[in-house]
Every structure is written in C-alpha cells, then in structure tokens.
Amino acid sequence: MIKSVFKQYSGFSLLRNSLSGHRNWARVWRDPEPKRSYDVIIIGAGGHGLASAYYLAKLHGIKNVAVLEKGWLGGGNTGRNTTIVRSNYRQDGNAHFYEHSLKLWEGLSQDLNYNVMFSQRGVLNLAHSDSEMEKFSERGNAMRLNGIDAELLLPDQIRREVPHLDCSQNTRYPIYGGLLQPRGGTARHDAVAWGFARAADALGVDIIQNCEVTGIRVQGERVVGVDTTRGAIDAGKVGLAVAGNSSRLAAMAGLKLPIESHVLQAMVSEPLKPIIHTVLTSSASHVYINQTDKGEVLFGGDLDLYNSYAQRGNLPRVEYVIQSVLTLFPCLRRVRLMRTWGGVMDMSMDGSPIIGKLPIDGLYFNGGWCYGGFKATPGSGWCFAHTIANDKPHALNEPLSLERFKSGALLDENGAGAFPNAH
C-alpha cells in the first residue's frame, strides 16, 4: 500500500514532473482495508460524501471516518452531470444554502490545492415570453435582496453576449430577454470528486471503494454500524449520501422517504472552436447548454420522466433535447454528437434537497438533489458535516429538513406539487 503524502501541487511540481513525462506523480489517495470500526461512516463516495468527510476532518476534527463506495469514487452522478454551478434561487431556504455553496466554490481550488477548473462564465436563463420576463425580474430582485448577484438582460444585450443564438422573430421560442447570474458557471466534475478525495485522504479519512453497503445495523433507537460486501463495520454515526439509491439505503433502516429515482440524460458534441461563452438555460424547452473547456457542446434536458434505476435512458428524450438545442442554435445542425449517458437522480417531492437527521439516532441523510446537486457539492458537504458533528443542523440546512414535508414548510421553487418528475 502506498502511503499518502499530501504533496502540494504547484506550477513548479508540474514543470518538474513534465521533465519525466508525467510518469512519476505519486498516488493521490490510499486504498485502505476497512477497519472494524469508525466514529463516522459516510455511505457513497460521490462529491457529497467526499466533501462531507473532508469537512468533518478539517472543520470538526473528526478524522476516524470512512467513506464507503460500492463502485469507484465519483462514478455516480458526480461524474455524469452537466457541471453547472449557480445560486439563482427564489426561495430563502434554497437561496442562502446555494449561495453559501457558491462562496465555497470561489475558494475551492485553493482550499483543496486541486484545480477544480471553476469557471465563473455566468449562467443565463433565457426568457421566451413577457410573463417569463416578469417572473425573472421578480426572481432577480429576490436574489439581490438576498445578496446574490443577478442582472436582467434585454434581447439586444443577449444578442451581443451570445452571437450564435437565434434571436430572430421567426424562431419557435423568441428571445424576450434573460436573467444572468454573472458569478455562476461550471467546474470540472471529476476534479471535484478527486480534489475532495485527495484532501480528505490526507487528513486521515479512509476512502474504501468496491465496498457496497448491504445493511444498516440498528440497536434499539440507535444506529451501530453497517453490513458491507467486505464485512460488518461498526460506527458511532452513519451518513447516507447515495443520490439515486437513497430509498434503498433508507429501506435498510426501515424508513421510507419522499423521494423517487429517475433517469436523467446528458450528451456532448464533438469539440468545436469556442462559440458559447456562458451557460445558457431555456425553461420553455427545458434545455441547458454550455461549451466545455475542450470545446464540446454539453447539454441536457428533462428526465425521461418514469421511475428508473438504470443509468441509461431512451431515445425520445435525446431527440427532444437535440431539437430544443437546434432551435436555439441552428448553426449546430451539422455538428456530430459524441456520447449520451444517464444518471439515477434522487428526485424529492418538492424539488429541493434534504440534509438532516433521520428518525433513528446517529443516522443522517443527504439526498433529494434532483437536477441540481453538483453545484451544491461543497455547501452540502459543509452542512452535512456540521449536522453529523453536532447532531443538529446548521441554520443553513434547517429549512432542508425531512420534517418540512410533515410541517408543510415545503421549498417548491416550481410550485409543481408532490410530483417528483415535474420539478
């Protein structure tokens, strides 16, 4: 086993390693055997689980921590999303949480000493009707009152910002304006998982891959450990961060959640010269588009809309999303698609996430991320670590409790009701 040495990355180390053809970089994290017992076990080594372990060790001094992963770290939704980061929410409960997360993003590469390629290229929501512009000005004002950046753009400004966008009158969805969050943008999703993994490992966290949790052990009212494909492991506290598998893990503890699993697809084109400089979203056709640093046009749309645990979707959705993209950018018509893929999404009943305690002592839940958990990664880990360390939520994730579904204090940004596929 290679011992973890948290060698700082720098311009100098890059230069030095380039001289030997990049063959001598040290292994980035250990591959430990599970111990018999941990203070805290986090289930799921996606961005959220890894960030939670990192902040537990770094901010709360809890270092006897394991992150258990059934596959490889970052192989779930963390490595499958369209990488959009923003905090342009209307509801206070979401706005403060996502803005805290965005602030963490702004310092994340430095904090982790790992380049997550966070690029604040702006997130622009397109309006296709007068009423949508009304809605955007209302949301923009709400954001500004919460101290979040927002600018309402008129069609002329959008034409200048996004010259290849079809802004003509004859298009299916004419452009009436848009709401821009300049501080929004994208990040390299794999690097986020790897950066958190490396930093958590360096603080002593055991990241154990190929270790599926098959049972949650509860004695009386308290969680005491987990069963895994690599044996039973005791734990003082257990946190679930398993995205689309949330209901299955909760069922192991006899609990039922306000969550359904659905497949969401995304796709990329072949690489092109830079033509799209911001993140663009259109809710009329429900697509979101950005161009990666490699030049690929990366986009996604709605769920396939039926419950699914398959990490693959169906062609009708792909076709619909492509049609929507071509409506906005007719110039992409001859561009070839390289890949499509899918991820299993934890869709909650009000479209907002849940970070909090479960009704079993020592058991905590992080999930219900719907379309938007990537941008939450640092904030989610930060709040989950606080909740686990203190056995109570931070003010930032109090509104994200599971109890809100009983009390009625829902965070339903779309006003869509208890239909997970409608959020």
Add this chain to the structure above:
Amino acid sequence: MLVIRCPWCGERAQIEFTYRGDATVERPDLEANSDEWYDYVYTRDNPRGEHTEWWHHTGGCRKWFKVRRNTWTHEIISSEPPGSPDSD
C-alpha cells in the same frame, strides 16, 4: 424506446403516453391522521425492480391504466385496466 401496451389500443410507442407514478398508494380515509396523509402524499417505496405504475394514453384513447415494469431493466411485464383484480 419503451413499447407500452395500452389495454384498449395495443402496443404503442412510449411517446404516446404520460407517466403518473406509483399506482399502489391508496388515498386514506378523510379522518386519517396527518402521518397517514404524509405517507400518501409524499413517501414512496421507490423499488429497484418491479413497480406498478399509472400511465395515461395521452396521445391515443386518453384512458388511464396500470403497468407493471422493472425500474432497473425497463422491462415491461404487464398492463391492465384500472381496478382489474390482478393488477395490484
């Protein structure tokens, strides 16, 4: 593409249908307590495997029916009119 069998129209492409969700949840009594209402409105078994669910033939006869489908493999096992004895 899923091929879904409408009990009235036969096998049709997925794009003719709208999905509505778990068909096993039952509306509680009006007198039921808030925990029972919470369960009905919000919590779901959400199984990985066989699932009984509502579909609507929106682009066809516009009738509702129940489909038994595997959420892991997307295999469609059966479809039945609502209320048929062997559908739940």
